Amino acid sequence: MLLYCSLVLAQDDVDVPETERTSKTQSCFPDMWDFLKEFGAMTEKQRVMETRLKDGETRLKDAETRLKDSETRLKDSENQILELKSKEKTVVVFSAAAGGSGHIGPFNTDTTVVYKVVKTNIGNAYSQFTGTFAAPVPGIYYFTFFYHAGGSQRVSLTLIKNNESVVTTYDHTTSHDGADNGGNAVFLQLQQGDQVYVRLGANTHVWGDNFITTFSGFLVSQV
Amino acid sequence: MLLYCSLVLAQDDVDVPETERTSKTQSCFPDMWDFLKEFGAMTEKQRVMETRLKDGETRLKDAETRLKDSETRLKDSENQILELKSKEKTVVVFSAAAGGSGHIGPFNTDTTVVYKVVKTNIGNAYSQFTGTFAAPVPGIYYFTFFYHAGGSQRVSLTLIKNNESVVTTYDHTTSHDGADNGGNAVFLQLQQGDQVYVRLGANTHVWGDNFITTFSGFLVSQV
Amino acid sequence: MLLYCSLVLAQDDVDVPETERTSKTQSCFPDMWDFLKEFGAMTEKQRVMETRLKDGETRLKDAETRLKDSETRLKDSENQILELKSKEKTVVVFSAAAGGSGHIGPFNTDTTVVYKVVKTNIGNAYSQFTGTFAAPVPGIYYFTFFYHAGGSQRVSLTLIKNNESVVTTYDHTTSHDGADNGGNAVFLQLQQGDQVYVRLGANTHVWGDNFITTFSGFLVSQV
Numbered sequence: 088m089l090l091y092c093s094l095v096l097a098q099d100d101v102d103v104p105e106t107e108r109t110s111k112t113q114s115c116f117p118d119m120w121d122f123l124k125e126f127g128a129m130t131e132k133q134r135v136m137e138t139r140l141k142d143g144e145t146r147l148k149d150a151e152t153r154l155k156d157s158e159t160r161l162k163d164s165e166n167q168i169l170e171l172k173s174k175e176k177t178v179v180v181f182s183a184a185a186g187g188s189g190h191i192g193p194f195n196t197d198t199t200v201v202y203k204v205v206k207t208n209i210g211n212a213y214s215q216f217t218g219t220f221a222a223p224v225p226g227i228y229y230f231t232f233f234y235h236a237g238g239s240q241r242v243s244l245t246l247i248k249n250n251e252s253v254v255t256t257y258d259h260t261t262s263h264d265g266a267d268n269g270g271n272a273v274f275l276q277l278q279q280g281d282q283v284y285v286r287l288g289a290n291t292h293v294w295g296d297n298f299i300t301t302f303s304g305f306l307v308s309q310v
Numbered sequence: 311m312l313l314y315c316s317l318v319l320a321q322d323d324v325d326v327p328e329t330e331r332t333s334k335t336q337s338c339f340p341d342m343w344d345f346l347k348e349f350g351a352m353t354e355k356q357r358v359m360e361t362r363l364k365d366g367e368t369r370l371k372d373a374e375t376r377l378k379d380s381e382t383r384l385k386d387s388e389n390q391i392l393e394l395k396s397k398e399k400t401v402v403v404f405s406a407a408a409g410g411s412g413h414i415g416p417f418n419t420d421t422t423v424v425y426k427v428v429k430t431n432i433g434n435a436y437s438q439f440t441g442t443f444a445a446p447v448p449g450i451y452y453f454t455f456f457y458h459a460g461g462s463q464r465v466s467l468t469l470i471k472n473n474e475s476v477v478t479t480y481d482h483t484t485s486h487d488g489a490d491n492g493g494n495a496v497f498l499q500l501q502q503g504d505q506v507y508v509r510l511g512a513n514t515h516v517w518g519d520n521f522i523t524t525f526s527g528f529l530v531s532q533v
Numbered sequence: 534m535l536l537y538c539s540l541v542l543a544q545d546d547v548d549v550p551e552t553e554r555t556s557k558t559q560s561c562f563p564d565m566w567d568f569l570k571e572f573g574a575m576t577e578k579q580r581v582m583e584t585r586l587k588d589g590e591t592r593l594k595d596a597e598t599r600l601k602d603s604e605t606r607l608k609d610s611e612n613q614i615l616e617l618k619s620k621e622k623t624v625v626v627f628s629a630a631a632g633g634s635g636h637i638g639p640f641n642t643d644t645t646v647v648y649k650v651v652k653t654n655i656g657n658a659y660s661q662f663t664g665t666f667a668a669p670v671p672g673i674y675y676f677t678f679f680y681h682a683g684g685s686q687r688v689s690l691t692l693i694k695n696n697e698s699v700v701t702t703y704d705h706t707t708s709h710d711g712a713d714n715g716g717n718a719v720f721l722q723l724q725q726g727d728q729v730y731v732r733l734g735a736n737t738h739v740w741g742d743n744f745i746t747t748f749s750g751f752l753v754s755q756v
Contacts, residue, residue: 126349126572129579133352133359136579136586140359143590144366150597151373153604158376160607161383167614168390171621175394178531180450182497184477206476207497209450209533227626227655229751231454231677233494235479253652254630254744256681259712266482268492269714271679272749274628274653298477303495305452305530307751308624310655349572356575356582363582363589370592377599384606391613398617401754403673405720407700429699430720432673432756454677456717458702489705491715521700526718528675528753
C-alpha cells in the first residue's frame with residue numbers, strides 16, 4: 088500500500104480517471120493527491136511569478152535608466168530656462184533730458200553733458216549726476232541723442248565710449264539767430280563697465296530747457 | 311520502512327552518497343527524494359524572489375518619488391517656457407508717416423498729429439485715425455519722431471504720455487525760407503492702456519509729404 | 534499508522550495541543566509536521582508575494598506610462614527652449630558711418646550711400662562695400678539714419694526697402710552757407726533677403742567726415 092502510494096507520487100496523474108484515482112489515493116493518503124496538485128500548482132505559479140518578476144526587474148531597470156536620463160535633461164532644461172529668464176530680466180534702459188533753463192555752454196573745454204532730468208532709468212546704469220552710462224552687463228547697446236540749440240554758437244556733441252569718439256553731430260553758427268536741431272544714434276558692443284556719455288565740444292552750446300536735448304539708450308542683447 | 315522513510319525526511323541529505331541514498335529512498339518513496347529536493351529548491355527560490363521583490367518594490371517606490379518630482383519640475387518648466395514664449399510673442403511695433411500733401415498746420419490750438427500712412431503696425435496698438443498709441447501690455451517702450459518743415463512757421467512737436475509732456479523738438483521761424491528738420495526719442499515705462507501721441511503746438515506746422523515726418527515706437531521689454 | 538499520518542495530513546492542525554501533536558506526528562513522520570507548516574507558510578507567502586508582484590506590476594506600468602508622457606513633454610520643452618535660444622542668439626545689429634573726408638555727392642543720379650566705417654556689425658548683414666543691409670532672417674527690423682551737410686546743396690536721403698521708398702529726410706539749399714542736420718527712423722517687417730539701404734538723391738549731398746552721417750539698424754523680433 089505504501090508502495091502504491093509512492094507510485095502515485097511517482098507517476099503522472101493524467102492516466103487514471105479522476106474518480107478512481109481519488110478513491111485509491113484516499114485509501115492510503117486521503118489528502119496527498121490534493122497536496123501534490125497544490126504543490127504542482129505552486130511550482131508552476133512560482134515559475135510564472137519568477138518570469139513576471141524578472142520581466143518587472145528588467146522594465147524597472149529600463150525605467151530607472153530613462154528616469155535618470157530624463158532628470159539629467161530636465162536639469163539641463165531648467166538651467167537653460169533660468170539663463171533665458173535671467174537675460175530677459177536684465178532690462179537696461181534709460182532716457183534723460185538736459186533740463187535746466189537755457190543754454191548749456193559754451194565752456195572753454197570739452198565737457199560731459201549731464202542730462203539731469205531722468206525720464207526712465209531701468210537698471211540704474213545711467214547717472215544723472217555725472218551724465219555717464221556704465222554698462223552693467225556685456226552686450227549690444229543702442230544710444231541716441233538729440234539736441235536743440237540757438238544759432239548764436241556752434242554745436243558739437245560727440246558720443247564717447249570710454250575715450251573713443253563714436254558718432255557726432257554738430258552745427259555751425261547760423262546768422263540771423265536761427266535755431267539748430269540734430270542728433271545721432273549708434274549700436275555699440277560694450278564690455279561690462281564700459282562708459283558711454285555725450286561730450287559737448289569746447290566753445291559750443293546746446294539748449295537745456297523743455298526736454299528738448301536728450302540722451303537715451305538700452306540693452307539690445309546680452310552677448 | 312515507513313520510519314526509515316521518515317528518517318530520510320528528517321535527516322539532512324548531505325551525509326549519504328548519492329547512489330546509495332537514491333536506491334534506499336526509491337525502495338519506499340521512489341520520488342520523495344526528488345520531491346524534497348524540489349521543495350528545498352522552491353523554498354530557496356521563494357526566499358530569493360522575495361528579496362528581489364522587496365528590492366524591486368523599494369526601487370519602484372524610489373522611482374515613483376523621483377518621477378513625481380520630475381513631473382512637478384517639468385510642469386514648472388513648461389509654465390516658464392509658456393511665459394517666455396508669451397513675452398516673445400508680444401511684439402508691439404509701429405511706424406507711421408504724416409502723409410498728406412503739404413503743410414500740416416498751423417492750427418490755432420494744440421493738435422494731435424495723425425500719422426495717416428502706416429508703415430508697420432504689429433500688435434495694432436497705434437491708431438492711424440487718432441494718431442494715438444495705446445500700450446497693449448505694461449512695459450518699457452521706445453518712441454522716436456522726426457519732422458521736416460518749411461521755415462515760414464515755427465515748429466513745436468511734443469511727445470505726450472497721457473497728459474504729460476515727455477520730450478519735445480521745436481524750431482523758430484527761419485528767414486530766407488529755409489527748412490527745418492528735427493526729432494527726438496525716449497524710452498518710457500508704460501502701464502497697460504497708457505496713451506502716447508505727438509502734439510503739434512498751436513500756430514506751428516510740419517510738412518506731411520514724402521514720409522518725412524514720422525512717428526515710431528516699439529515694446530522693448532514687458533515688465 | 535500510515536492512516537494516522539494521512540489523517541494528520543488531512544486534518545487541520547489547530548485542534549490538537551502543540552505538544553501532543555508534535556509527539557504523535559513525530560512517531561510516524563517526525564518532520565512531516567514541520568514540513569507541512571513550512572509548506573503552508575510557503576503557500577501563504579507565495580499568495581502575498583503574488584499580490585505584491587501584481588501591485589508592483591500595476592505601479593510599474595503606471596510609472597512607465599507617466600515616464601513616457603514626461604519624456605514626450607520634456608522633448609517638447611527642449612525643442613521650445615532650443616527655439617527660444619535660437620531666436621535669442623539671432624542678434625542682428627549694425628551701425629556704420631559714411632566716413633571719408635568731406636562731401637559725398639552731389640552725383641547726377643540717385644546713388645546708394647556706402648557707409649564705409651563700420652562701428653558694429655553683429656550678424657554681418659550690412660555690407661560696408663555696397664551700403665546694403667540684407668535681412669538674414671524674417672522679422673521686424675529698426676533702421677535709423679542721420680546726416681549732416683553743408684548748406685550749399687540740397688540734401689535728400691531716402692531709406693529704400695528693395696525698390697520701395699520707406700522714409701526720407703531732405704533739406705533745401707540754405708543761403709549764408711549754414712549747415713543742415715536731419716534724420717529719420719522706421720520699423721519694417723522684412724522677409725529674409727530683403728534689402729535695405731539709404732539712397733542719396735541726384736544732385737544732393739551729405740557730409741562724410743567725423744562719424745556724423747550714419748546708418749544703423751537691428752533685428753527687433755523674429756516673426
